[in-house]
Amino acid sequence: MALTPVLTAHWDDPNSFEITSYKKHGGYVALKNSLKMTPDEVIGIVKDSGLRGRGGAGFPTGMKWSFVPQNDGKAHYLVVNADESEPGACKDIPLMLANPHSLVEGIAIGSYAIRANHAFIYIRGEVPHAIRRVMNAVEQAYADGFLGKNIQGSGFNLDVVVHAGAGAYICGEETALLDSLEGRRGQPRLKPPFPAVAGLYASPTVVNNAETLASVPSIILNGADWFKSMGTEKSPGFKLFAVSGHVKRPGIYEAALGTPMSELLDYAGGMRKGSKLKFWIPGGSSVPMLTPDHIDIPMSYEDLSAAGTMLGTGTPMMFDHTTSVVKAVTRWLEFYKHESCGKCTPCREGTYWITGVLEKFEHGKGKEEELEVINDVCGQIAGRSFCALGDAAATPFPGAMKYFAEEFRQATKTSADASFPPSATTIFEKASV
Amino acid sequence: MAELPQMMRAFGVTFLSMFRKVTTEQYPEVKVPTQERFHGKHQLNRHPDGLEKCVGCELCAWACPADAIYVEGASNEEGDRFSPGERYGRVYQINYLRCIGCGLCIEACPTRALTMTNEYELADNSRTKLIYEKEDLLAPIQPGMVQPPHSMIDDFVAQDYYDGKVTGASAEQFAEVELIKQKNQGI
Amino acid sequence: MTLTSDNKQTNTENSITATIDGIQVQVPKGTLIIRAAERMGTFVPRFCDHPALAPVAACRMCLVEIEGMPKPQPSCAIALTEGMNVKTQMTSTVAQEAQAGVMEFLLINHPLDCPVCDKGGECPLQNQAMTAGRAESRFDIEKRTFPKPIELSTEILLDRERCVECARCTRFSEEIAGDPFIELLERGAKQQVGIATDEPFNSYFSGNTVQICPVGALTSSSYRFRARPFDLVSVPTTCEHCAAGCSLRTDYRRETVMRRLAWEDPAVNEDWNCDKGRFAFAYLKENRLTQPKVRTKNGNQVDALWPDAIDFAAKGILQAKGKVGVLLGGRLTMEDAYAYSKFARLALATNDIDFRNRVNSEEEQDFLGSVVAGSGGSVTYADLEKAQNVVLVNFEPEEESPIIFLRLRKAAQKGNLKVTAIAPYLTRSLEKINAEVVATKPGDEAKVLRGLKIAQESIILVGERAAATPGTLSAVIEIAEKTNSKLSWIPRRAGERGAVEIGALPNLLPGGRPVTEVSARNDVAAIWGVNGSDIPNKPGRNHSEIIQAALSGEIKALVIAGLDVMDAPDPQALGQAINAVDFVITLGIQENSLTRYANVSLPVAPVTEKSGTFINWEGRPRPFGRAITSTNALTDARVLAMMAESLGLDFGLQTIEELRQELSSFGSWNGKKLDKPSVASIGAANVSVGSAILSTWNLLLDDGALQKGEEHLAGTQRPVVAHLSAKTAAENNLESGDKVTISNSRGSIIIKLEIIEMVNDVVWIPSNNHDSKVKSKLGAKEGDVVTIQKGSF
Amino acid sequence: MSIKTITEEDIKTLETLAAKYPVRRSALLPMLHYVQSIQGMVSPAGIQVCARVLDLTPAEVAAVATFYTMFKRFPMGKHHIGVCTNTLCALLGGDELWKQLTDILGIGHDETTADGLFTLERIECQAACTVAPVVTVNWEFMDSMNPKAVRELIEKLKMGAPVQSTRGVQITSIAESGKVLAGINDGKYAESPLADDSMLAGLRVAKERKMSAPTGKGAK
Structure with missing residues (x-):
């Protein structure tokens, strides 16, 4: 395996976010090629490539597109999920910063394929810098005739609106995102109907992750086989891996799916000096954690699934021996409590409860029998909540207990800060304090 | 005279009885205390600051097998508070013609507002007089209490009352009631 | 076991067979699991689910196990499909544990204030906590608290601690009432129902949210802390306010009405009623008359015994016989109105009787006699729900008949109803039923109607205000006939349709029989046990004419019943008329300016203290029984019977049974009806600046x-x-x-x-x-x- | 602090935002961003205005405004300072920075300094984990912060000295970012450097180790 810069290939170009730079490196050719094909042919190529959603669930993109009913006389919509908020995930925003045109081109191709004349890019509101870049890219694409009326003389029209969220992790859930985009509270919708049948404004809608769409132009340009030549059989292609935590060089590493974590860690320069890996999470806090024993695991959908976790967003967080698992889990639960939309009982009340108890453990005041209670409560959320946020909230604790039960028992006596002094965990250079 | 010893024995019983303690009760001149847990007249208790414990929930009335209790609740308003929390018992009646002293009402009371005293003198020559009203049932104001209506102790919530955090009326409560008294006299 | 919506043969194409708890069920396609289970006798606990609201599956209380699905599923949101195998909490530990888990969650932050909660005793949370809850809580950290209660409106209070976020109230307000003034605010554990800072929950249907709240979060100011549910006696009643004819549940204790709720009636009010019907009953206690009063020679009103008062009244009207007018309000039960109708004809020998204590005209009389009386149910609520086109003439549904509004809104929400309103402007409530307004000046209705393209087989609803502008009702009939449309007249008051049916009008006898028809008079006379000639054959005076005649001295005495002087078309004229006549008898429940003027004031029973029937706008009888039985209040009919007896008449009508028996003997009238009115419109007035x-x-x-x-x-x-x-x-x-x-x-x-x-x-x-x-x-x-x-x- | 009123001109802007969408209500979030940029908060009056423009009830707008954490119902200071205290940032130093900022500014979560200069907020994951710990100023990122840099940042902001975000624009005030979030392009997309070290980390290693994606047909 190796690093495979495709999306990131030209990020070192000082103007990589400008259309001139993008075009210089073959930008928008894929769109022109697509417009010469029928929409179904475009869907066919994406289907063949085996591209899977990069947002977390890993649903095959081509299949998703093909679910949209054709010639139903209704307006169709493409909605880009760029609400990247999962703790640990940080790949879509760098992508939109450095290479927004790949996304815009992907949108144009995707919209053409699903016969949508309206696309929306839903970007979380906390990142005005990324929003500026995407807004600019959209404007440049309009100016060059890649968006708007009669694109490149094909007769295909597409309007793209850049839409900012306003601080709600739940809007990363596709139906909640649609409600939010309709100007409502971002609470998930009852499925069915699925968005492909009745999504935005009750019309057929495809919701794709930003990275997914940005990967499409290269597939159209180079073909499905080229894409499949990277990665594994079930997880073809390249992916942005954002390695963070106690590593020497945290950052974006674009590599083929199935690249072992140990290899990615090597690219990232290994763990920081004098530290050793304690636990790691392959793709956002919503997927169960792993230990150093699992470091050689290939970063693919299927291999991680077999290991009892998930690829998720493909953004590994690496924590070293100075880290308090109790504190880490408590913070994640505080996050889920804060971000629970409140619609369903298990998630709303369960996160409130677990967080309250975990906070006692963080301060060394937990009672051992309460560990069993938290475990039960997690079980009462998992599989019973309205959407996946509840399931996600029920993940960190049982995952941590699997490997670090002793540390939780310790937390009935000693606070997290006493067991794991924060000064050791922080990454500040002495000089900067 | 074979019966003589028998007769003597019999007189012996009488004779010995002369020295036994008499069991006749000299009621009403002498009132003998009842057993500790005797089910006597009810009492509506107060919190240590004088606020009533009754919340007017009617559970006593519902529990009563003889339908002897009638309660009407009402809302505590600012400046017109009788109990901590939102609700108090505006009307509270026990009909002692009906009451069978079973004590189920006491068990039903969620705030320990209703208890039974050992008072057993519950007779009268008028039926209406045997319907006891709230003022007949309320526990008297003890030293340290002030007569409601008055506010709760500053910064306290109803839960603090139930948690037993109140030990007596505060200076503010005394002042408040005093002020109301003066105002009323002024008018 | 077969479960179908009615007893008709099950259409196998539209029904499916599935298994619930091992029992095979056949249900119509699209039936939700929760309903199917309920109909076979298994109650799946629920909070957010409500049959009249769209499913949201938010509370997760109704989770059940479905074979082939990895997770428990909300039975309130999933329709049963062919061959589906469902296990509820009765047979599945997965379902049972899931429900117990959700119940535990619902209770962690729920206050333990059942003793002071108005819902305690009739609370679904309380009940389901007994079946699905744990005996002891495992939750020992601090509960979420909120200051309580907060006012959503002057009528509706909210206790946020008790709320389980089921959103029934907010969904009702948006989906059913169209008044999204309450919404879920905040997020996550802080989520709470609330209003905008500057707009209270002033919806005409707000009270329904209190009723459908599955916990004690929403309470009403008027009922708050007044009684516990287990101390109330509930009786079914009919609302006395408007002509909608809502079924209500009246809850009383110690002979005092404590609250009223909507009683489910699918054909009429479904699950709802309006706030007026729910909360406006305090009048029952206001200024109640309990004792007959007579005016003595020195002019003072004094309490009198019933026999004396009746004698006095009888003597008074005997003196004026033939010159007595009967003015009724629109709120009498059909039975009572009938008694007046009979009393006027037999005891007073007059047709001078009119129940229309409001704007009225001769055109309207003819309209009522020719089109409304005896027409049965020409339009029903179900018709409105199915309708494609509805035309509203001088009728503002939400204000004048709110349940019609709800039905129209339901139909409009489904998207197949087009409402056209002849009105001066598009009101907010017309907007809520997606109505199109033909902006019309009062007076121009007839002209506008005639110029309007109305679809064939529409439904035309005309309000009582049409009587104010000459020619409108004539035009309505004409257009209805031309377009083959159904026509329905919507009065505002509960008793008006009944009063039309029993002939409390100057030109009508019971059953839509014209007074001018000899066979009609003979029909009626036969039932009344008199000769046809005993019934006056000329149309009498209507409300306005009676007042005119009183002022001119042609009428010497008035019998006034169930009438509020402020409702009269001209209260001033009514007052003058009362002053002008020699003798006034009033029958009413309250002491007011009218009763104080009366020579005899007789107290009668309000709706809660008598049995009776209201005929709603559809023509549907809405009988109700007596709620409060211990008072000695008499019905109007009983008082009239006493008076008739005192006059030596064989009047009958001593009991409600006797009354209903007599009413049922009328049958339908197949003879000649009144001629339909044909009055020319004069059009809207011309106005200039100022x-x-x-x-x-x-x-x-x-x-x-x-x-x-x-x-x-x-x-x-x-x-x-x-x-x-x-x-x-x-x-x-x-x-x-x-x-x-x-x-x-x-x-x-x-x-x-x-x-x-x-x-x-x-x-x-x-x-x-x-x-x-x-x-x-x-x-x-x-x-x-x-x-x-x-x-x- | 007096709250600015919403002018007729602003209402016109709100109208143009609403007109951008096939269904006007979709513009509600952008509109609230705009209202907040004018008023420094979403006030009841702001809610009223949005409700009027979109023909909603104020309750419907309030329901949305209170759902999203970026909308504040109290007047914000000139600068909004966010400190990520989600797990990764917190452990890598966010907790320390938070403590430091509360000490320096003397305020806690969602509070504003008396001089009306700063509002402080504990924020959740900002999707910048590779540059943790992260502090935001008016939602512009200050990557890989440390206590010394935080001290300097606050001092500079207090003095009104220019501060450049590591990824975004030069700091002005919270009002500025609100307009961008409302969808109004301020054209400052190129004001910041292209990408930081973390973004280029992979590409650099690839170049160093001469790794690349397979060559495809490419753009011919």
């Missing part, structure tokens, strides 16, 4: 007599403003927010102006709110010309 045509109607919540004593309800009245079009306002130099004086020779009303999009030259004001009292202050009606002027005098 004047305008008056448009007005009664708002649902106003200062009506039956809403007295309920301050909390009054607090939710709509704002009192006048409406003008921008053009008319500009011509008169008026701006929004200005005070405008609306006046005529009689008096004036000063009111705040709000400029809206509406027909020019028309000023709209509410009929009976605060200072805007059209009848008593102006004595005017819709279509009259009034002066408009900036500011106050």
Whole structure:
């Protein structure tokens, strides 16, 4: 395996976010090629490539597109999920910063394929810098005739609106995102109907992750086989891996799916000096954690699934021996409590409860029998909540207990800060304090 | 005279009885205390600051097998508070013609507002007089209490009352009631 | 086991077979699991689910196990499909544990205040906590608390601690009432129901949210802490307010009505009622008359015994026999109205009887006699729900018959109903039923109707205000016939349709029989046990004519019953008429200005203290029994029977059974009906700057007599403003927010102006709110010309 | 602090935002961003205005405004300072920075300094984990912060000295970012450097180790 810069290939170009730079490196050719094909042919190529959603669930993109009913006389919509908020995930925003045109081109191709004349890019509101870049890219694409009326003389029209969220992790859930985009509270919708049948404004809608769409132009340009030549059989292609935590060089590493974590860690320069890996999470806090024993695991959908976790967003967080698992889990639960939309009982009340108890453990005041209670409560959320946020909230604790039960028992006596002094965990250079 | 010893024995019983303690009760001149847990007249208790414990929930009335209790609740308003929390018992009646002293009402009371005293003198020559009203049932104001209506102790919530955090009326409560008294006299 | 919506043969194409708890069930396609289970006797616990609301599956209480699905599924949101194998908590530990888990979650933050909670004793959370809850809580950290309660409106209170976030209330307000004034605010554990800072929950249907709240989070100010559910006696009743005919549940304790709830009636009010029907019953206690009173020679009113009062009254009217007018209100039960109808004809030998204590005309009389009386159920609620086209003429549904509004809204929400309203402007409630308004000046209705393209087989609903503008009702009949449309007349009061049916009108006898028809008179006479010639054969005087005749001395005595003087078309004239006649008998429940004028004032029973029947606008009888039995209040019919007896008549009608028996013997009238009216329209008045045509109607919540004593309800009245079009306002130099004086020779009303999009030259004001009292202050009606002027005098 | 009123001109802007969408209500979030940029908060009056423009009830707008954490119902200071205290940032130093900022500014979560200069907020994951710990100023990122840099940042902001975000624009005030979030392009997309070290980390290693994606047909 190796690093495979495709999306990131030209990020070192000082103007990589400008259309001139993008075009210089073959930008928008894929769109022109697509417009010469029928929409179904475009869907066919994406289907063949085996591209899977990069947002977390890993649903095959081509299949998703093909679910949209054709010639139903209704307006169709493409909605880009760029609400990247999962703790640990940080790949879509760098992508939109450095290479927004790949996304815009992907949108144009995707919209053409699903016969949508309206696309929306839903970007979380906390990142005005990324929003500026995407807004600019959209404007440049309009100016060059890649968006708007009669694109490149094909007769295909597409309007793209850049839409900012306003601080709600739940809007990363596709139906909640649609409600939010309709100007409502971002609470998930009852499925069915699925968005492909009745999504935005009750019309057929495809919701794709930003990275997914940005990967499409290269597939159209180079073909499905080229894409499949990277990665594994079930997880073809390249992916942005954002390695963070106690590593020497945290950052974006674009590599083929199935690249072992140990290899990615090597690219990232290994763990920081004098530290050793304690636990790691392959793709956002919503997927169960792993230990150093699992470091050689290939970063693919299927291999991680077999290991009892998930690829998720493909953004590994690496924590070293100075880290308090109790504190880490408590913070994640505080996050889920804060971000629970409140619609369903298990998630709303369960996160409130677990967080309250975990906070006692963080301060060394937990009672051992309460560990069993938290475990039960997690079980009462998992599989019973309205959407996946509840399931996600029920993940960190049982995952941590699997490997670090002793540390939780310790937390009935000693606070997290006493067991794991924060000064050791922080990454500040002495000089900067 | 074979019966003589028998007769003597019999007189012996009488004779010995002369020295036994008499069991006749000299009621009403002498009132003998009842057993500790005797089910006597009810009492509506107060919190240590004088606020009533009754919340007017009617559970006593519902529990009563003889339908002897009638309660009407009402809302505590600012400046017109009788109990901590939102609700108090505006009307509270026990009909002692009906009451069978079973004590189920006491068990039903969620705030320990209703208890039974050992008072057993519950007779009268008028039926209406045997319907006891709230003022007949309320526990008297003890030293340290002030007569409601008055506010709760500053910064306290109803839960603090139930948690037993109140030990007596505060200076503010005394002042408040005093002020109301003066105002009323002024008018 | 077969479960179908009715007893018709099951259509196998539209039904599916599945298994619930091992029992095979056959249900119509699309039946939700929770309903199917319920119909086979298994109650799956639920909070957010409500049969009238769209499923949301938010509370997760109703989770069940479905074979082949990895996770438990919400039974409230999943329809049963062919061959599905469902296991509820009865047979599945997965379902049982899932439900227990959700219950535990619901209780962690729920306060332990059941003893002081109004819902305690009838609370689904309480009940389900007993079946699915743990005995002891494992939750030992601090509960979420909120200050309690907060006022959503003067009538509705919210205790956020008790809320389980099921969103029934907010969904009801949005989906059913169309008044999204309450919403879920905040997020996650802080999520709570609330209102915007500057707009309270003043919906006419707000009370329903209290009823459907599955916990004690929503309570009403009027019932708060007044009684516990287990201490109430519940009886089914019919609402006495409007002509909708809602089924209600009246809860009373110790002979006092504590609250009223909507009683489910799928054919009429479904699960709902309006706030007036729910909360406006305090009048039952206000100024109740309990004792007959007679006026002595020295002019004082004194209490009298019943026999003396009856004798006195009988003597009084005997003196005036043939010169007695009978003025009734629109709120009598059919049985009582019938007694008046019979009493007028037999005891008073007159047809001078009219129940229309409101704007009325001869045209309307003929309309009622020819089109309404005896027409049965020409249009029903179900018809409205299925309708494609509905035309509203002088009828504002939400204000004048709110349950019709809900049905129209339900149909409009489904998207297949088009409502066209002949009205001066598009009101917010018309907007909520997606109505299209043909902006019309009062007086121009007939012209507009004739010029309108109305689809064949529409439904035309015409309100009582149509009587105010000559020619409107004639045009309505004409258009209905031309377009083959169904026509229905919507009165505002509960008793009006019944009064039409039993002939409490000068030209009608019971069953739509014209007084002028000899066979009609003979029919009636046979039942009454008299000769046909005993029944007067000439049409009598109507309300206005009776008053005129009283003023001119042609009428010497008045029998006035169930009538509020402020409702009269001209309260001033009514007052003068009462002064002018020699003898006045009033029958009513309350002491008021009328009873104080009476020579004999007789107390009668309010609806809660008698049995009776209201005929709703559909023509559907809505019988109800007596709720409160311990009072000795007499019905109007019983009092009349006593009076008739005192006059030596064989009147009958001593009991409600006897009355109903007699009423049922009338049967339908197949003879000649009254001629349909054909009155020419005179069109809207011409106005110049400084004047305008008056448009007005009664708002649902106003200062009506039956809403007295309920301050909390009054607090939710709509704002009192006048409406003008921008053009008319500009011509008169008026701006929004200005005070405008609306006046005529009689008096004036000063009111705040709000400029809206509406027909020019028309000023709209509410009929009976605060200072805007059209009848008593102006004595005017819709279509009259009034002066408009900036500011106050 | 007096709250600015919403002018007729602003309402016109709100109208143009609403007109951008096939269904006007979709513009509600952008509109609230705009209102907040004018008023420094979403006030009841702001809610009223949005409700009027979109023909909603104020309750419907309030329901949305209170759902999203970026909308504040109290007047914000000139600068909004966010400190990520989600797990990764917190452990890598966010907790320390938070403590430091509360000490320096003397305020806690969602509070504003008396001089009206700063509002402080504990924020959740900002999707910048590779540059943790992260502090935001008016939602512009200050990557890989440390206590010394935080001290300097606050001092500079207090003095009104220019501060450049590591990824975004030069700091002005919270009002500025609100307009961008409302969808109004301020054209400052190129004001910041292209990408930081973390973004280029992979590409650099690839170049160093001469790794690349397979060559495809490419753009011919």
